Amino acid sequence: MATLLHPAFRLAAFGEFFPALKDRVEKSLFNLFQDRKTVIAKQKQAEVKTTNQDQNTNLPSKPKSKMFNLFHSSSAKAENNELTVYLKGGEVFEMDAEDTKSALIWWKEREGKYPILSSLARDYLACSASSCAAERTFSAAADVCSANRSKLLPRTIEMCVSSRMWLKDNVPIVGGDFETANKIVKNFSSFKEKNRLKFVDPSPDTNTTPPQL
Known part of the structure; x- marks a missing residue:
């Protein structure tokens, strides 16, 4: 999994050296991606709920209109595209591949573009292989x-x-x-x-x- 989440290798390493494992590891990453997406969504809901409780304005609630909600499905599409864009090599890794910290720096700089994958990368790439x-x-x-x-x-x-x-x-x-x-x-x-x-x-x-x- 650390190989998949290293921007210098991704799926290309498996396609080149371990083609029989390529589909298997891609499916494993997809399952981890979905699990982490669920966890992050729950955390955001809890944060929003806490914020709303702190902002106790006692104002009467108004029905929300969906007239201007033209992009209600863009979030889900963006989350799915996050994994697809990364695996297809959307951005080139231009740092030293032998530097143990360079991959984490790469993910830190792109945390806004890959919020779910960067969360997974912190868990796997921060662990020493020794x-x-x-x-x-x-x-x-x-x-x-x-x-x-x-x-x-x-x-x-x-x-x-x-x-x-x-x-x-x-x-x-x-x-x-x-x-x-x-x-x-x-x-x-x-x-x-x-x-x-x-x-x-x-x-x-x-x-x-x-x-x-």
């Missing part, structure tokens, strides 16, 4: 989800693991409690480095001549 990084993440999650913390919500676990990985990797995030925690970790790392010899057992001197009996 098994080592994934194993470290699962190990960190195992430390958080201990027997004494079995009632943590998935979102809480996600935030704890992400924060821990960011702090260990010195991710420069500014603002709020995270900045304070980052300073504490850096100060502790500096303190530990200065006192490194105190925490390491002295190794035996291999050049010392053993005593003669």
